[in-house]
Structure formats: C-alpha cells, structure tokens
Amino acid sequence: MTTSTRTARRGRPGHDRADIIRAGVELFNEQGYDATSVSDLTGRLGLTKSALYHHVESKEQILQIALEDALGGLEKALENALQQPTAGSRLTAIIEGAVRVLTERQPQVTLLLRLRGNSEIETAALARRRRFDHTVTGLVREAQSEGIVRTDLDAGVATRLIFGMINSVVEWYRPDGPVDPELLAGEILAVALGGLQPRG
Template sequence: MSATDPEPTGSPTRRRGRPGYDRAQVLAVAVELFNEQGYDATSVADVATRLGLTKSALYHHFDSKEQLLSLALEEALGGLEGVLDEAPALVGSAAERLAAVIRGAVGVLVDRLPYVTLLLRVRGNSDVERAALERRRSFDHRVTALVEEAQREGQVRDDLDGAVATRLIFGMVNSVVEWYRPGGPVDGERLAHDVVAVVLDGMRTR
C-alpha cells in the first residue's frame, strides 16, 4: 500500500514509520486484515503495511501474529463467556435465563463484530485455534444445560434435543455476522429482542 492509497474503512490515522498506535488500534487493524484475507494468508508484514509501520515498530506492541490472534479471540470468547455469568443469566426461571444469554450473546456480537467474525472462522489449525474451539464447545455445553433445565421446568418443548436446539439457536445468532452492519438500519437492542422472540416462541410449550 502506498502513501497515496485510501485509508481502510475504520482504521486509525496512519503514522508512517513510527509506532503511533496503541495496542487496541493495532489489534483492531490486524483483525480487519485476518477477516479480509484469512489468518493463515496474512503476515506480520501485511499488518505493518496496513498500519504504515515497520515490522520492528509493530513488534513494539506484540510478539507475534499468534499473539494477535490469541488476544483477538479472547475479545470474542471472553465476551460470550461473560454473558453466562452476568446477573440476568443467573436469576429467574430457566427460560428467562436462556433469554438473557441469547440477548447477551447478540449484544456481544454487535459490540465486537469483527472479533466474533474471526472466532467463527477458526478451524483448529493451531494450538491457539484449538483452544478457542474447546472454549466454544464449553460455552455450547453450558447453554445446552440451560435449555434442558427449561425443558424439565416445562417452559421449553421436551420433544427437542437440547444440543440440537443450542446449535440451531447459535446458527441463527452467528448468521448475523454475515449481514449486520454497525450504524445500519437495524438497532442492536431490537435485533436481540427479535432473535429471542423467534427462538423462544418456536421452542415454548403450547
């Protein structure tokens, strides 16, 4: 990229040749590139070029490309895992707690869209990616347990397989990364409301 090329959408002001970014800005640009080109196809040199920095200046902030990936995935996973431990997911009936988890997961996706997008593209090609996939499975298991609790309480149809229901729920939630655009016509809070309504109305006992 030359000095006359247009700035990437959403990237910080470039300061060529100087480490003029904080860690969060560098990470955001790296995630942007990982999503555009694929993690494996993106080099540290690519990230440095997008930022207008030398590789040595980039290493001022991060030790390796793997560290960038690890921290990016933590942004997504930490947010999702946190939803399960927040107050709305800990009180009320199982169905109410399930609704809170779904609403919170949509909120994380909206607030951390590039990071969740990257997480959903992980395929387990490295130790960092395999660890992320294991945490995703653990998250799914906890949601499945909540679905099954709601079934035992008679709030969710018992003819559904809990694990399958969880996969379908998050199939819907995760599809949002393909079309949702921050600042667009769809409000994040209304989106969360609509997803919860569609999911629970379809699962609720009659």
C-alpha cells in the same frame, strides 16, 4: 534538520496497540489467519516491523487477544445469565447477552466463528467455545423441564439452531446501519423462543 521538520515528524499520527489489533483482526477476517503475514500487517498500517513489534510480540498474540475479547464477552454473558432465578430467564439472558456481545465485538466474534483449529491458540479457543455451548445446552434442558421449551426437540440441536441464527448476524449486521442492537436481541429472542414453545 529544521525545527519545522522535527515538529512535523513528532506530530505525525501513529498507531497504538488497539489500532494494530483492530487492523490484524480485519486482515484475518478478510483473507484468513493463516494467509496473513506480518508484512501484510505492516503494509496495512504503514509501519515497519520493528514499530509493530514494539506493540505486539507476533501475529499469534493479536489472534489470542482478539479471541480472548470474543470468548471473554460470551463467557461473561453466560455467567450473568446463570445468576437469573429461573430456567426461562437464564435462557432469555444468554440469548440477549450473546447478541449484545456479537454486535459490540462483531470483528472478534467473526474471527472466532471462522477458526479452523490449526494452532494451539485456535484449539484452546474452540475448546472454550464447546464448553460454552455445552452449558447453554444445559440451560435449554432446564427450560424443557420447566415446560418453557418443547420436550420433543433435542436440546443440543435446539442450541445449535438458536446460535446458528445469532451467529448469522455477523454476515449482515452493520454498526452504522438501521438495525438497533437492542431491538435485534428482542427480535431474535422472539423468533427463537417462539418457535421452541410447547404447542397448544
């Protein structure tokens, strides 16, 4: 082997752990987690299986890391919201925070929203998401008690409607598109809370 050949191979771009996780999440979203094989991952990245396993233990670990990224972001947004002084400011903060997490971690949140609960990792993630939803429903009830949200609406239904609108953003939002994420959060907030305010 010549010196130039050794230099060329040494300098060839490789993939780090973040690249592998990003490619895994893309494939999971494109064709489904269950339908994605390790061979699909190595094919997408141009790696051998041994090179892949140097960075991650399995495709399950990729799923777990991605879901932790999504859920961790949502749970942190909720934690920050709960520190606000009033029910109205807490509800506002979680809507803004959830939109921010979705736009910043869109692939991971998309994966979370498409889970079917076919594995222990998925079941655990779905349980965490239910706890998140339950806490947000409590914030809606508090807002109702303060007269900020209509009391003729079921708090659980109102929560699902709010997050149905937020979650739908994953289907059309593009990070390089014309929609500013901060403005998007304000617009969703205006539509969500505007429609929930007491009449008259």
